[in-house]
Amino acid sequence: MMYKHGHSVLKIVDHSKYFEVKIVPALLDNYMYIIVDKYKKEAAVIDPVEPERIKDILDDEELQCTLKSAFITHHHWDHAGGNTKLLTLYPGIEIYAGDDRTEGYTKLVKNNQVLKIGNLTVCCMSSPCHTSGHMSYYVTGNHGESPALFSGDSIFLSGCGKFFEGSAAQMFDNMQTLTTLPKPTRIYCGHELTVMNLKFAYKEDPGNLDLADRLEWAKKCRTNAVPTVPSTVEEEMRFNPFVTAINATVLDELRQRRNRFRSHKKNRDSITSLTSSASTSPVDRSGAASAASSGISC
Numbered sequence: 316m317m318y319k320h321g322h323s324v325l326k327i328v329d330h331s332k333y334f335e336v337k338i339v340p341a342l343l344d345n346y347m348y349i350i351v352d353k354y355k356k357e358a359a360v361i362d363p364v365e366p367e368r369i370k371d372i373l374d375d376e377e378l379q380c381t382l383k384s385a386f387i388t389h390h391h392w393d394h395a396g397g398n399t400k401l402l403t404l405y406p407g408i409e410i411y412a413g414d415d416r417t418e419g420y421t422k423l424v425k426n427n428q429v430l431k432i433g434n435l436t437v438c439c440m441s442s443p444c445h446t447s448g449h450m451s452y453y454v455t456g457n458h459g460e461s462p463a464l465f466s467g468d469s470i471f472l473s474g475c476g477k478f479f480e481g482s483a484a485q486m487f488d489n490m491q492t493l494t495t496l497p498k499p500t501r502i503y504c505g506h507e508l509t510v511m512n513l514k515f516a517y518k519e520d521p522g523n524l525d526l527a528d529r530l531e532w533a534k535k536c537r538t539n540a541v542p543t544v545p546s547t548v549e550e551e552m553r554f555n556p557f558v559t560a561i562n563a564t565v566l567d568e569l570r571q572r573r574n575r576f577r578s579h580k581k582n583r584d585s586i587t588s589l590t591s592s593a594s595t596s597p598v599d600r601s602g603a604a605s606a607a608s609s610g611i612s613c
């Protein structure tokens with residue numbers, strides 16, 4: 316079923332016959348993800364900032380799967396701010412996080428820790444820089460098939476998260492690690508920023524027709540409220556200037572230009588004012604002040 320709720324339609328991606336990923340829009344440009352093991356009928360959710368919406372979708376689900384766990388990429392309110400509510404909706408659910416500042420977490424995870432969602436395998440990948448405790452989650456079928464990376468605010472499609480608590484060297488390491496993953500690995504990031512990211516990438520590399528085509532594709536998706544996620548590792552190696560930056564210094568300079576590029580774009584300005592005016596939203600948290608006050612946490 317394709318219905319629009321929030322900034323995008325719900326999109327479902329098949330990952331082999333064993334699992335699927337539901338892409339669920341949240342807030343102004345966030346994504347939550349439901350991972351469903353179709354065989355065991357178990358589900359997990361990534362960054363469920365609007366848990367009621369997750370519950371609505373799962374209650375409608377034909378498979379009648381059971382939500383047993385949540386994986387939180389980082390402690391910012393627009394990712395972790397629904398955790399307390401999630402615990403009331405799903406008592407006993409396990410909430411995994413890599414940072415003890417994360418609201419409502421039940422278990423801390425470490426780099427390379429392996430967990431399960433039914434028969435699926437989840438590998439926790441520490442990805443510090445946007446926040447010091449940022450965690451990405453690499454999910455595969457039982458035998459490593461059809462991999463997916465849930466990258467939070469570390470890597471975006473054609474972009475990367477702001478360096479709030481880390482260095483360019485750390486983000487450079489994150490990008491290098493990304494390129495070691497299988498090329499078809501699908502990438503599900505925390506925000507829908509692809510059009511703006513591609514405009515910036517094209518400005519950095521004018522005349523790159525591949526990038527121009529990619530930008531047109533992304534614009535068309537967004538005109539129809541279709542998520543641009545997921546992309547793949549292979550695509551990011553072609554279209555993401557932060558992945559192809561040759562060293563940390565180049566990456567740092569790129570990030571600084573990207574920060575300035577965004578600030579005078581009308582689209583993001585209007586999102587900023589909307590987010591600021593929504594600061595009394597139930598998902599807002601005082602601990603999120605730095606993210607919420609700027610309206611931009613990514």
Ligand SMILES: [Zn+2]
Nearest residue numbers: 391468612613
């Ligand atoms: Zn963030």
